[in-house]
Amino acid sequence: MVGERLNDEASQDxxxxxxxxxxxxxxRERVREALGAQCVVRFAAGVRDALTALHTQPPDLLVSEVxxxxxxxxxxxxxxxxxxxxxxxxxxxxxxRASINDKVAGFQAGADDYVVKPLDARLFHARVRLLDRIKxxxxxxxxxx
Numbered sequence: 001m002v003g004e005r006l007n008d009e010a011s012q013d014x015x016x017x018x019x020x021x022x023x024x025x026x027x028r029e030r031v032r033e034a035l036g037a038q039c040v041v042r043f044a045a046g047v048r049d050a051l052t053a054l055h056t057q058p059p060d061l062l063v064s065e066v067x068x069x070x071x072x073x074x075x076x077x078x079x080x081x082x083x084x085x086x087x088x089x090x091x092x093x094x095x096x097r098a099s100i101n102d103k104v105a106g107f108q109a110g111a112d113d114y115v116v117k118p119l120d121a122r123l124f125h126a127r128v129r130l131l132d133r134i135k136x137x138x139x140x141x142x143x144x145x
Contacts, residue, residue, distance in 0.1 A: 015039045016132055017057075021050040021064035021073065022094070027117070031063060031094070034121035035128065047071035051079065054086055061131055066095040066106065074109040081110035088138065090131040094119065 016039040020031050023045045032041050042059065044050035046068045054062070062080070064073040073093055080086045092113040093106045106114045112134075113127055 016061065016128070017042070017059040018061045018063060018128070019044060019050065019053055019059040021046070021062065021068065021076065023065070023069045027065065027094075027119075030119050030121075031124075034119060034124045036125070045069065047073075047076050047079075050076055054080065054083075054089075058086060058089065060135065061090045061092065061128060063092045063094050063128075066093055066097050066102070074105060077106070077109035077111050088135070090135050092127065092131060094124075 018031075018035060018039055018041050020028055020041060021044045022028050022031070028043050035041055042053060042057075044053050047070050050062075050064070053059075064076055066073040068076075073095070077091055077093070080089055080091060090113075091111045092115060093111045094115045094117065095102070095106075096117050097103075098116045103114045112131055115124060115127060
């Protein structure tokens with residue numbers, strides 16, 4: 001169900017925080033609706049705003065369009081992966097670009113997932129949950145627990 005809590009483990013009290021980087025207000029609203037009310041969604045219109053938000057208050061997950069007004073979501077991925085405090089941040093690219101070459105470029109830039117628009121809310125929600133679960137499992141492994 002789209003509205004269910006993204007962090008379904010009892011030990012997770014905080015809602016998942018998601019930074020969405022997209023200059024299109026309609027796209028941002030579709031993402032907000034797909035994520036439901038159980039997560040905290042913040043928005044950035046472009047690369048500069050995203051980098052400021054990432055360094056100020058890092059989210060649990062980043063969702064970015066590839067084509068941004070002030071740069072590229074691919075360049076944003078590369079920048080994140082080169083930044084020590086952000087390099088483990090799960091990144092999902094959400095875009096109209098659907099060719100195999102576009103998808104490969106996204107993964108080579110450092111994206112963990114690549115979702116092609118139009119957005120299917122149920123599938124998107126499930127993939128966000130999966131990225132969050134993987135992040136929690138990796139954190140658990142890193143802590144040696």
